[in-house]
Amino acid sequence: MLEFYYYFSGSEDMIQLDSxxxxxxxxxxxxxxxFEFRPGNIYGLIGRNGAGKTTLLKILMRIIRNHEGNVLFHGDNINIVDTLDLPFVFIGDTPVLYQDLTAREQMLFICKLNKLSKEDAIEKIQYLAKQLKLEEYMDYYPRSVSRGTLQRINIAIGMLRESNVFFFDEPFITLDPVQVDTVEQMFLNHKSTTRIQIISSHDLDSLETICDKYLILKDGQLLEFEPVTLDRKQITKLIGDSYDA
Structure with a gap:
């Protein structure tokens, strides 16, 4: 039986932000x-447009490198470690898919890049297709499905990567209510003691359902809260009355 995603473990797997x-x-x-991101947690990153949420995710992914301070993983500065040794996965709000490949073909291609055996690839794809309710769309081309289905395919492809560190930027943005429930459940099923998931979203209902920690970006600072200690009115007060939730 294939074991999904258990790629590394231990206290050193935390991500440390240093100034x-x-x-x-x-x-x-x-x-x-x-700040320290610790394995076993789903973090909800909250803030007004322009607060720096996407900037922070891009720094974590080394898309932005001209910044002050250091990001450490396993105690090493991520801007010095070889890219191939940094198993972080970023899943954005805009699906980037091959238009001439079906969903199944795209997933098989990613598995091949990850050097999975055909048997393991098929099992992993079937698992994610079931989790995200994509079975009926697996042989469709991107142009033939809805935006919500495209986003779920995008999430599935990202989760085929061998990693325990996942960053999501607005994963719920094009989903209908049923699809939102499906993706929320997938996040919860994907949780483990060795995995870090950071989700940037304006969907406070979803974050309340799935997150262990709220991280609010305001005035350049990152504030940590337990969801049970902070209701929507308090969040709105913290980040501004015009926040679009």
Whole structure:
């Protein structure tokens, strides 16, 4: 039986932010953030548009490197470690798919890149297709399915990667209510003591359902809260009355 995703474990698997700052012109979006992301948690990253959520995710993925401070993984600076040794997965809000490959073909291609055996690839794909209720769409091309289905295919492809560190940017944005429930359950099923999941989203209902920790970005600072200690009114007060939830 194939064991899914258990790629590394231990206390050293935390991601450490050490005095992270980033400016765009005169605007300081991130201001000396120090924080530890620990395995076993689903983090909900919350903030107004322009607060720096996507910037922080891009720093974690090394898409943005011209910033102050360090990001450490296994105690190593991620900007020095070889890219191939950094098993982080970023799943964005806009699906990037091959238009001439079916969903199944795209997933098999990713499994081949990850050097999975055909047997393991098929088992893993079937598992994710069932989790995300994609079975009936597996032989469809991207142009033939809805935006919500495209996003679920996008999430499935990202989760085929061998990693225990996943970053999601607005995963619920194009989903209908039934699809949102499906993806929420997938996040919960995907949780383990060795895995870090960081979800940036405006969907507070979904974050309340699945997250262990809220991380609120405000004025360049990262504030941590337990979901049970913070209701929607308090979140709105913290991040601004015009927040679009």
């Amino acid at each position: 992270i700052s980033k400016s765009y012109g005169d605007k300081k979006v991130l201001n000396g953030i120090t």
